[in-house]
Amino acid sequence: MTFTTRFAPSPTGPLHLGHACSALLAHDMACAAGGRFVLRIEDTDTSRARPQWEELIYKDLAWLGLTWEEPVLRQSDQLELYHEALTQLAQRGLIFPCSCRRRDIRAALSAPQEGAKLAPGIYPGTCRNRPMSDRKPGDALRLNMGAAVQSLDMPGFTELGAAHAGQHQLDPDRLIIEIGDAVLGRIELETVSYVLASVVDDAAQGITCIIRGKDLFQITFLQVLLQGLLNLPTPDYHHHHLIRDDQGKRLAKRDDARAIAKYRAEGATPQDIRQMVGL
Secondary structure: OOOEEEEOOOOOOOOEHHHHHHHHHHHHHHHHOOOEEEEEEOOOOOOOOOHHHHHHHHHHHHHOOOOOOOOOEEHHHOHHHHHHHHHHHHHOOOEEEEOOOHHHHHHHHHOOOOOOOOOOOOOOOOOOOOOHHHOOOOOEEEEOHHHHHHHOOOOOHHHHHHHHHOOOOOOHHHHHHHHOOOEEEEOOOOOEOHHHHHHHHHHHOOOOEEEEEHHHHHHHHHHHHHHHHOOOOOOEEEEEOOOEOOOOOEOOOOOHHHEHHHHHHOOOOHHHHHHHOOO
């Protein structure tokens, strides 16, 4: 099987040094393995995605010396595939509509809870018994985590998750307590979560290894679970160190001072960027 990895930014702001670390590391690993490097544009956040940010992504990556396959997959062109995945989960009774707003969830979490104690901020299951026939515009579509882990009670699944996601076991209790009923999308077709869309796309593009920051480590377990539910292959995952600012805070797109384009404009070289991110 050909080693295939990807870099999948969202066109919602400038790429910063953290993005450079992920993209360079993925590209380096693909080149070293004689494999494939795929660029994907995750543009389903229509309220924030902008064409000028997408164009800047191409300019930044080309300046860093990266090459990628054409055509570039854009998630806005894949909505029907995500809808099919949601439908498949719904037909198995694994998702439910949820009308809770943040204030509703905060109120429910402040009330005494029965059963296992959930991690802070985890959805308490208020709408879990609502059938899909009761869905309304604006409803979130949540994964019934308890039903999902029960449906994957198969030999070897826990070991599979541990092998691909990291050194921690894919523990069903931890999935319920620490991740809970994750939002996978909304009733409106154009709205889908990152975790589901990327699982579908990784399978469609034949991704065998995913390189990304340690901040997404826990999400990996949810994605391995979704791959099992949808009968999709599970790639290997490599979680690299995070690039932080001078105060030790993880970089975000609002950190324009760390934007690749800004360094380029100030006369930095691609090798300077590699040194800055520890490569």
